Amino acid sequence: MVADNLLSEVKNIVLVLSGKGGVGKSTVAVQLALSLVADGKKVGILDIDICGPSIPQMFGIDSEVMQSDKGWKPVYTDDSKTLALMSIAFLLRSRNDAVVWRGPKKNSMIKQFVSTVDWGSLDYLIVDTPPGTSDEHMSVIESLAGFDNKSAVLVTTPQLISVGDVRREATFCEKTGIRVLGIVENMSGFVCPNCKDCTDIFAAGGGQLLATETGLDLITKIPIDPNLTKSGENGTNFVKAFQDSPAAQSVFRMRDYV
Ligand code: ADP
Numbered sequence: 001m002v003a004d005n006l007l008s009e010v011k012n013i014v015l016v017l018s019g020k021g022g023v024g025k026s027t028v029a030v031q032l033a034l035s036l037v038a039d040g041k042k043v044g045i046l047d048i049d050i051c052g053p054s055i056p057q058m059f060g061i062d063s064e065v066m067q068s069d070k071g072w073k074p075v076y077t078d079d080s081k082t083l084a085l086m087s088i089a090f091l092l093r094s095r096n097d098a099v100v101w102r103g104p105k106k107n108s109m110i111k112q113f114v115s116t117v118d119w120g121s122l123d124y125l126i127v128d129t130p131p132g133t134s135d136e137h138m139s140v141i142e143s144l145a146g147f148d149n150k151s152a153v154l155v156t157t158p159q160l161i162s163v164g165d166v167r168r169e170a171t172f173c174e175k176t177g178i179r180v181l182g183i184v185e186n187m188s189g190f191v192c193p194n195c196k197d198c199t200d201i202f203a204a205g206g207g208q209l210l211a212t213e214t215g216l217d218l219i220t221k222i223p224i225d226p227n228l229t230k231s232g233e234n235g236t237n238f239v240k241a242f243q244d245s246p247a248a249q250s251v252f253r254m255r256d257y258v
Helices: 025-038 103-116 135-143 160-176 206-214 226-234 246-256
Strands: 010-018 043-047 083-087 122-128 150-156 179-191 218-224
Touching (some): 025 226, 025 246, 135 160, 150 160, 150 206, 160 179, 179 206, 179 246, 206 218
Parallel strands (some): 010 122, 010 150, 043 122, 150 179, 179 218
């Protein structure tokens, strides 16, 4: 089965990239997907973080992948089948199993993900990638070479140390011909639920600095929200349950760019 066939009904692919781990890349991928679903879109999330898959856990889903007559069936988050997931975690016998693979094996797994998942029709396929620019990134980009509507969102935190890594991501996209939609600054301060004042816990302005330097748009700044942390652990749909929060409102802004 060739990739083009199983992706033929996918309208857009958005890669979510970050220079470092722990900046909230998977969180951004999940919240972007959920906010698009809230807008009536059909969405898939492909988790290609082979060594550290976190997407199934963020939805509280522990499932096994089944076969369709065309390929692997994605795992749906509910009966409406508007959000489909695929991750290596679904293929492991136990959630605690470690994937200790060298580059070539990871590459062939990613190629298989791209070519054998039967997504059906999707408005968006969001790809959650490992941090940095590694074999996994090259594999997914090579596998998607024939797909035109692909783009990337770069996630950073406000600190300058994180910004430097994202600069490399921007260069990577330029070299590989991926259109960058813009920068998402995550963990941008903490909005006090009582007085609504925003405190810059880490630093301020990293995303804006990067945007100015690279000429890219600063798509949004997502503040720290303890409910967002909890939703990543218990599978709550954050943007639905806390839709009026500053963090959810910031997440919704991403929809204007994809
Ligand atoms: P990455 O994919 O970059 O490694 P994660 O998305 O796994 O990062 O996020 C790391 C941790 O930070 C997770 O526990 C997640 O729930 C939490 N987190 C990310 N962004 C926020 C935020 N804006 N507010 C609160 N917690 C967040």
